[in-house]
Amino acid sequence: MTQTDHPATAKTGLSRRRSRWNATDLGLIAVFAALVAGSALIAAIPVGGLGVPITLQTLAVMLTGLALGPGRAFAALGLYLLLGFAGLPIFSGGRSGLGVLAGPSAGYIVGFLLAATAVGWLTVVVLARTATRTGKLRAVLLFAAAMVSSIVFIHGLGILGMMVNAKLDFSKAFLADLVFYPGDIIKNVLAVSIALALHKAFPDLLLRRVRTADARP
Numbered sequence: 001m002t003q004t005d006h007p008a009t010a011k012t013g014l015s016r017r018r019s020r021w022n023a024t025d026l027g028l029i030a031v032f033a034a035l036v037a038g039s040a041l042i043a044a045i046p047v048g049g050l051g052v053p054i055t056l057q058t059l060a061v062m063l064t065g066l067a068l069g070p071g072r073a074f075a076a077l078g079l080y081l082l083l084g085f086a087g088l089p090i091f092s093g094g095r096s097g098l099g100v101l102a103g104p105s106a107g108y109i110v111g112f113l114l115a116a117t118a119v120g121w122l123t124v125v126v127l128a129r130t131a132t133r134t135g136k137l138r139a140v141l142l143f144a145a146a147m148v149s150s151i152v153f154i155h156g157l158g159i160l161g162m163m164v165n166a167k168l169d170f171s172k173a174f175l176a177d178l179v180f181y182p183g184d185i186i187k188n189v190l191a192v193s194i195a196l197a198l199h200k201a202f203p204d205l206l207l208r209r210v211r212t213a214d215a216r217p
């Protein structure tokens with residue numbers, strides 16, 4: 001067992017420790033930031049009268065955390081937000097600039113960063129602790145992690161954003177947000193399925209093998 005490993009990781013042969021980001025990490029951060037940007041632009045369905053549409057952003061945001069873990073997910077979403085705030089038309093409806101922070105979807109946009117980081121952190125814990133368990137348990141726990149992260153951060157801050165920027169009271173903002181739940185549950189199922197396939201195909205994507213970490217000087 002290396003000095004920084006959790007006992008569970010010693011047993012399973014997985015290490016949660018990662019060192020500095022390499023070129024692959026930076027590439028992954030850029031690719032997932034681009035994925036979130038693309039997801040904002042395709043299939044945006046207007047609902048309600050507030051200007052917050054149904055989009056594929058939650059699928060891409062949760063997949064980023066589930067695939068990359070907390071640090072790189074934070075960087076990918078941070079990059080996405082910075083580019084959008086700087087003027088790239090990569091928020092829903094092709095919007096851009098700091099003005100979105102005064103709009104009805106401001107809370108959702110800020111929530112993306114926190115939700116991707118939170119689900120990334122939970123994913124590391126779940127993957128490390130279910131390495132010797134059934135795939136079904138792992139899938140259920142990752143889905144729970146995605147739901148908790150998106151309810152607390154995306155929907156929680158989304159409601160807050162509509163209360164502050166659209167001047168809705170809590171019950172109206174809550175109801176305006178509720179309409180997104182069916183789609184977001186389906187998107188979380190999809191995100192977990194894709195992430196599990198990615199981790200199966202690329203076992204070193206998130207949890208680096210102990211031998212790799214130990215081989216480093």
Ligand SMILES: O=C(O)CCCC[C@@H]1SC[C@@H]2NC(=O)N[C@@H]21
Nearest residue numbers: 053054055091092105108109180
């Ligand atoms: O303007 C933006 O770029 C953010 C749009 C936020 C849309 C929110 S995210 C949670 C909920 N689910 C959806 O499909 N749409 C809303």
